[in-house]
Amino acid sequence: MASLSIVSRIMIYRFRSQLSWTVSAFAATAAVLTLSTPAQAATTGTASVTSATRVAFTAGSGNANAITVTRSGRVVVIDDKVTIKPGKGCKRVGSDKTRVQCTTTSNPALVTVSTGDRNDVITNKTGIPMNAYGGSGNDSIVGGSARDAVLNGGAGDDKVYGGAGNDDLYGGTGNDKLYGQAGADELDGQAGADYLGGGAGSDHAIYWNRTRSVTANLDGKANDGEKGEKDTIATDVENIWGGSGNDILTGNAGANMIEGHGGKDVIRGGAGNDSLSAWGNLGNTIYGDAGSDFIHSGSGNDLVYGGDGKDFVYGESGNDTVYAGPGDDWVEGELGNDLIYAGDGNDWLIGGDGNDRLFGEAGDDNLRGTGSSIDGESDTETNTLDGGTQVGEYGDSCYAGAASTKINCE
Incomplete structure (x- = not known):
């Protein structure tokens, strides 16, 4: 038994030695393979004329590009700090491998620049519209003096500047900074x-492509976007487009255009003469607040507060409730059984189709139970029209069919 024990120990020792040698040899081989495998070589970007009026540059991989686009007549010059391969319609500028000039057959109408996987810079110094795609990396994109159709930072923490013109700016993934600058710009x-x-x-x-609920407020604070997103919409942005979720969209003291695109939205105009629209049929709540506002409430059972000012409210379909508020307001309930309170002021209330209840309240108001006939006498709808308190010389005028009830109508 003792001999067997010694033999066993010898075998175990040999096994462990062999295993150790094998593992060491494998590690050494792997190290050699790793050291002998070269890094992926950078590739060269290409500039080409793609049509009679279009020029495109696509960067190679592995390079940090610094693209500048300039123009002289029909010649578009693309300048980089690394080599550019001239494609169709393009040639090098002298012996400089980093500059090419591309000549279109007609005046150039679009330049497209796509960079790759490093921290790139794209600058358009022309009046030619540009499509720019930063790709991955922390990129900087500067638009030109005309409308730039697409300036897209792509992945990474990018900075995108629209320049002059009405530009479309996209951040892509990452924590991006978008600056519209001059022009009517769209910032996504x-x-x-x-x-x-x-x-x-x-x-x-822009949040119109979002399906989850969004909060957007034109107050310059990091409280915008989806839950936890923490976008900041600066106070020099005037308008908001919501998505299809249940959004909360709030304007500021300026003249704002705010649109909710589906969902059960809450929209506040703030002070200023605003245009507020909430599409969809889930029932929206809209506050015009101060200012003379245009309000379009959508096709659901909506709740509208006009606020101070001379407001125009259009209810569309649905059983809407409207509080027009102080001011000389115009309210059209349209389809559905609507409940409309005019508030102070000399107001026009038009119920539209459906069994509506219209209350003129204070002021000399004009109340019409239906939109189908101007005098309402042929109307069979059971509307209720209450002119409210007479303030001026003329009192309230009520128009509705025989089946309707008229109260305090002069």
Whole structure:
């Protein structure tokens, strides 16, 4: 038994030694293979004329590009800090491998620049519209003096500047900074905690492609976007387009255009003469607040508060409740059984189709139970028209059919 024990120990020792040698040899081989495998080589970007009026540059991989686009007549010059391969319609500028000039057959109408996987810079110094795609990396994109159709930072923490013109700016994934600058710009930060700055012109913060609920407030604070997103919409952005979720959209003291695109939305105009629309049929709540506002409430059973000012409210379909508020307001209930309170002022209330209840309240008001006939005498709907308190010389005028009830109508 003792001999067997010694033999066993010898075998175990040999096994362990062999295993150790095998593992060491494998590790050494792997190290050699790793050291002998070269890094992926950078590739060269190409510039080409793609049509009679279009020029495109696509960067290679592995390079940090610094693209500048300039123009002289029909010649578009693309300048980089790394080598550019001239494609169709393009040639090098002298012996400089980093500059090419591309000549279109007609005046150039579009330049497209796509960079790759490093921290790139794209600058358009022309009046030619540009499509720019930053790709991955922390990129900087500067638009030209005309409308730039698409300036898209792509993945990474990007900075995108629209320049002059009405531009469409997209951040892509990452925490991006979008600056519309001059012109009426559309700013879509997409995923990440983004900064949306408008600059001069009437600009839009875009969330229309979102399906989850969004909060957007034109107060310059990091409280915008989906839950936890923490976008910042600067105070020099005037307008908001919501998505299809249940959004809360709030304007500021300026003249704002705010649209909810589906969902059960809450929209506040704030002070200023605003245009507020909430599409969809789930029942929206809209506050015009101060100012003379245009309000379109959508096709559901909506609740509308006009607020101070001379407001125009259009109810569309659905059983809407409207409090027009102080001011000389115009309210059309349209389809559905609507309940409309005019508030103070000399107001026009038009119920539209359906069994409506209209209350003129204070002021000399004009109440019409139906939109189908101007005098309402052929109307069979059971509307209720209450002119309310007479303030001026003329009192309230009520128009409705024989089946309707008229109260305090002079």
